[in-house]
Amino acid sequence: MNNPLKLDEIDRRILRELRRDGRISNAKLAERVGLSATPCWNRVKALEDAGVISGYAALLNQKALGLPDTVLIEVTLDRHDDEMFNRFGEALAQLPEVLEAHLLTGEYDYLIKVAVAGTEGYEEFLRHKLYKLPGLRHSHSTFVLRTLKREPSVEP
Structure with missing residues (x-):
């Protein structure tokens, strides 16, 4: 992590939601964690900047790709x-x-x-x-x- 960040329960809820669905919109994420859009976006950005969120990716089905x-x-x-x-x-x-x-x-x-x-x-x-x-x-x-x-x- 670049800057250590103390995680509170809202941060943890944000992380759990993003872990389940990395493509969730900021508006939907904010709704699910009980914040308005701007504070939610600011927290996600802080989590990214601190290195808690290291990236986003699509999970591919290896069986569907012919490698079962x-x-x-x-x-x-x-x-x-x-x-x-x-x-x-x-x-x-x-x-x-x-x-x-x-x-x-x-x-x-x-x-x-x-x-x-x-x-x-x-x-x-x-x-x-x-x-x-x-x-x-x-x-x-x-x-x-x-x-x-x-x-x-x-x-x-």
Whole structure:
């Protein structure tokens, strides 16, 4: 955050409403949180300026886009120096199938979440993309059977 902002209950209501519907009009948002339009807009702007709201996005349905399957991949690198982490991370960020990538503590170096079209799509991703990344030593994959909860952000 650029400037720390103390959140009150109205800010939290604004954030909850925006979390549910990022396209809500300012007038409707103001009505739902019990403010008039101008104070509501000022609060949203302050939340954005403080970095509490980091952006807005459309949530895409990966099944409708032909990528119905999610795979979680644990990755171990062959070296653990800054150059290797940077090279691997930059190359990984270029792969459109990668939904999330996390640097970890513990047995594996990264946890990667990818969207693929079945086992054939996953094999294609592995053989032609993941295995070609610099420094990859080992990977372990798990197909997601069903997602029980998915949230775009934390509940304020």
